[in-house]
Amino acid sequence: MSSTTTGVIKLHPRTGDGRLAARLKREIEGEVLFDAWSRGRYSTDASIYQLEPVGVVIPKTERDAQIALQIALEEGVAVLPRGGGTSQCGQTVGHALVIDHSKHLNQVVAFDRDARTVCVQPGMVLDRLNAWLKPHGLWYPVDVSTSAQATLGGMAGNNSCGSRSIHYGNMVHNVRAIDAVLADGSEFEFGAVPADLGKFDAPRGYLELVRKIRAIAAREAEEIEHRFPKLLRRVGGYNLDMMGGAGHNMAHLLVGSEGTLAYSKRIHLNLSPLPKHKVLGVCHFPTFFRAMEAPQHIIKLKPAAVELVDRTMIGLARGNPEFKTTVNRFLKGDPDAILLVEFAGSDQHEQLAKLKQLVELMGELGLPGSVVEVTDGALQRDIWEVRKAGLNIMMSMKGDGKPVSFIEDCAVPLEHLAEYTDRLTRVFEKHGTKGTWYAHASVGCLHVRPILNMRADGAQKMRAIAEEASAMVREYKGAYSGEHGDGLVRSEWIAPMFGPRITRAFEEIKDLFDPRGLLNPGKIVRPSKMDDRTLFRYKPDYAAQKIDTVLDWSEHEGGAEHRGDGFAKAVEMCNNNGHCRKFDAGAMCPSFRATGEEQHLTRGRANTLRLAITGQLGPDAFTSDELYATLDLCVSCKGCKRECPTGVDMAKMKIEFLHHYRQRHAMSIRQRLIAYLPRYAPWAARLRRVMNLRDQVPGLAALSESLLGFSSKRRLPKWRSDVFTESAPHPNPLPAARGEGETAGASHLDSLSPGTGESQRSERGGRARVRGQPVGEVVLLVDTFNNYFEPENARAALAVLRAAGYQVHLPRAQDSARPLCCGRTFLAAGLVADAEAEARRTIATLKPFIDRGVPVIGLEPSCLLTLRDEFISMLPGGDAAELALNAMLLEEFLAREADAGRLRLKLKALPQKKALLHGHCHQKAFALMPAVERVLRLVPQLEVETIASSCCGMAGSFGYEADHYEVSMKMAEASLLPAVRAADADTLIVADGTSCRHQIHDGARRNALHVARVLEFALE
């Protein structure tokens, strides 16, 4: 086997790989991906490295995976098993056939509740397993921060460790057995082995392996005693120290072996009872040093976790919209560092007593009154979320200097922790950098990443710091790798840490298992150099092409000398941490949730874009059909804009891409029909009898599918005769002076009774609602969809605003030919020039209101929020920025007024006592759901429950398109539709998004209402 890898990336098929691909395609059911684009997407993990795999297999069955393994080995091709690909050290990249288990091989295979054991396939994600176990009162307690992405196969591969390892141990302490396949094709259950092998009934090959491993361990006993750190957190090298003769577990040799010894087919785990009660003490420290002196004392109280968060991290969390509120709830003053100390168990009194002891201890340490006691479970969960997001929060730093993981998890005995962190901080300073400290203080394993520029002098500094850090760790008898493993960045350091004898013993073990060196080569033994830049993501010749961008990316530009590189820098913000692979809380990323595919994941898209704009996918990749396909299922939900820890905004990137793509590729008729809808809407509404025929005449829907690509399984929105603006006042380009009363002619709109469609028009009681002086003026901006397809929503909003006493302006453009438009449909098609024209027209019309700071209120989240988002990307600064400050959704406005005590809205109880609310993705992305809930709760006695849903799957026109129908329904079925179906008939289903309401109707046969209509029903 070659001892080094050459990292020059060539993202094109190589000779011989064609045969391998052909064999795989013939013999397995799952997907075989050998194209340059797929391989590019699998060439990175959460490390600094990038290596092109030979190809990728996504096995459908266990048999598939084994056949793929066998074929690759027969062809002499290396194999690299993969889970979430969240490894930080480069374990999951290599010139090999990648086998990705996460899509299909993710099931529980066996469960014994009494014995508290479970057997899982390697692609099972930890959070999913724990959700599955929860009803049984059990959990798998190796609670890694990446619990929503990390697979049990990957966790076993890396010997992962959780925040509560001081109580539960690492992976190696919780894996019972592994069903493994070896490089020669033999398959054994690796598990407990008795001391006396004479009585051990096992296959001959396995027994032989056990004997040889035991012999190596016995031979090296003295060296093991001398060289292996006596620490819980030690995950470097192979676990030879656990292979002693007095009975051992062979699975423990595979744990932490990073796929270099065997392929894990199934993993048997020991489970723990879920702790019934938890309390948390947040200990505040005036200096970092004192925080580092404390854990050695705190652990005597037997906490379940002691986790550090330092000043930088606190600051970053405070500046992060997702975490700000939580931080302010548990933080007192301005500490230099805090320690989160958790006590957990079955007896609440015991936990509370321990919390008291912690308070006393902190007093004895000279810090009385420094503990914030948190007993509320929900707040505890929120605090842990902030801690878990620590690294991701830190990675949100913009610019070329990034926190780099290479000494991030060294562990030292607690008595040296303060001195070690102090000395290492000074090493950073010497090299002109700094690091942020956080994480597992209980076990002396603190995370720290010095900030380095890996495109400039980062590699040299990395080596210099690593040299000093490893010497220091050796001096303290610590572990150079205390959590993340070896991979490409740390395997080189096994020799200096463990010495030549143990290094040779590791090679011997590797050769026993994998004589041809085909299982994840280059990791743990016979490694490459950590600073070999040819293996880096940013190789010496890395350069992004200059793109003449149509949107404003200046916030990412790296200073004046980097003018114009903002788009590339924004794309490069993705550091591959895999957070977008989460599936439970939040909205990101619906297309991945529906497909389970890397291509349809924010990370996969960002990587593909990065490879495309840096020429690694061939010329013109940036405007190619392959890139279009990569972005095709992105529903522009903006989930990533808010939830990606580094702020990757794929919806915006998609617009930029589509703009460039459109320069080379014509649009289809369907795409034109959708994009230009706001322009032809006035005459389409007039021709509604013809326009609506598609869903009335049998066969026309099918024809529209075959000719235009609209799914025949959907009804299209119906053009209405009672269009809102047709009956609205006309014209009113300039605002009336404050207090002059209603905009001319608007009042007859009041006459529409709540909830009516065109057939229920009434002339009742319009003007009666305008009483006395208006309390203020607002602009109601009615979007194309509510205007032409659901005008009752606009009427409801008007009625509600008037009932609350506002003077409502309904401005029209000077040309007056058609209503104002946000340009959303143009943006979705990449027609940025058209969208910009709409933005200019809207801004020009609203200018008098903008100048006077009049709130501009909208109903359709995706439309109104375009004014706050894409308008300023297209027209940065000036009036667009001013408008963005004043543009708000109806609920935001009403909630604001209610909070300020100004809202004069009299509402009565409704016959329905419950509202089930589905938030539009953009409402979630802009953190507006609390406002929506707040406003619904203004209705007396109305109980409001929000569905924990991601995107509804309709996403504008996406779900109407025949090629997207299936995936659209899958997105909806993930959580939204089951929740709606489960609601009883008396429950109001509420959704502000036009397309969300259609999806709910199509999928669950329930009519959902806009919040404006719920309020209108409740008007006194």
Ligand SMILES: Cc1cc2nc3c(=O)[nH]c(=O)nc-3n(C[C@H](O)[C@H](O)[C@H](O)COP(=O)(O)OP(=O)(O)OC[C@H]3O[C@@H](n4cnc5c(N)ncnc54)[C@H](O)[C@@H]3O)c2cc1C
């Ligand atoms: C933001 C962030 C926070 C993190 N926090 C933690 C933390 O708190 N604790 C911690 O321990 N780690 C942490 N990690 C590292 C990483 O998430 C964990 O190591 C995780 O367990 C890896 O799981 P995965 O599914 O992504 O594995 P992958 O990265 O896909 O694989 C990991 C290794 O396992 C091998 N492997 C996978 N499947 C098999 C199989 N079937 N057979 C044999 N070998 C296999 C792979 O080849 C690879 O060597 C963090 C990483 C990030 C980016």
Ligand code: SF4
């Ligand atoms: S897109 Fe964001 S969340 Fe996803 S891997 Fe990249 S940085 Fe992480």
Ligand code: SF4
């Ligand atoms: S915008 Fe939505 S669908 Fe697109 S990548 Fe981001 S989270 Fe995924």
